[in-house]
Amino acid sequence: MPATLEQLTGAFTEQFARLREWLEPLGDTLGGAAQLPSSRTGWSNRELVVEIGASVQSLLNAEPAPAGTTPLSLAEYTGHDSDFDAELTQRVREQAAGLTQGVLEYLEEMHTRATANLLALGDDEDSVVLGALGPIRLGDLVRTRLLDLVTYTLDLEASAAGRMDLSAGNTPVHVPALRLVADELLDIVASRGGYHLEVVDARMWTRLATGREPYNTLALTSAIQPTDTAGGVPDLGRVLPLI
Incomplete structure (x- = not known):
């Protein structure tokens, strides 16, 4: 939301x-x-x-x-x-x-x-x-x-x-603001692909989504996870970075 x-x-x-x-x-x-x-x-x-x-x-x-x-x-x-x-x-x-x-x-x-x-x-x-x-x-x-x-x-x-x-x-980072930004970035991905995902590492996800962290699936799966335990994390290599 x-x-x-x-x-x-x-x-x-x-x-x-x-x-x-x-x-x-x-x-x-x-x-x-x-x-x-x-x-x-x-x-x-x-x-x-x-x-x-x-x-x-x-x-x-x-x-x-x-x-x-x-x-x-x-x-x-x-x-x-x-x-x-x-x-x-x-x-x-x-x-x-x-x-x-x-x-x-x-x-x-x-x-x-x-x-x-x-x-x-x-x-x-x-x-x-x-x-x-x-x-x-x-x-x-x-x-x-x-x-x-x-x-x-x-x-x-x-x-x-x-x-x-x-x-x-x-740290200079205000954690609640980082979390909000991470959720907003994930909303963009979810709205484009219909994925059901949640953030588990806001810092890593934000760095991946903004191109600060080189894309790799290990970093991705440490940063976000499916809301449904039966699901998986999609390969987002073609859509990242968002910004």
């Missing part, structure tokens, strides 16, 4: 708060690792944090669509081409290089302003707004921002592995 706008917004707020709390003691140098390569190939840790701010900024820039505007589906909205990806990458890198304020201050500012705009857009998840890629339902726009926020936070977590203590209580 897809999450409601209230659930999505709550998870977004809680995930951001957890990330900000985790980043605070590291400071703008990110514990001396700002310029080091992140787990995301070709990106530094600083650029990755700035990308989170740029993703949040999409909520800040959203505005009500003219009456009668037909929204794009979630799949249509997220199915942008590689040219847009390249443009976005270049823009984020330029923004990271030219940022005049501290990276954590920038992140906080984007979140504060985006939250204010989200409140102004109202609480009707079916209302149509103009996002960065076109018209979309408000609920779906917040869904895309939460998915990005959790995914990039997982990237930061992976970047810190072996360099920081990531034992229980010291």
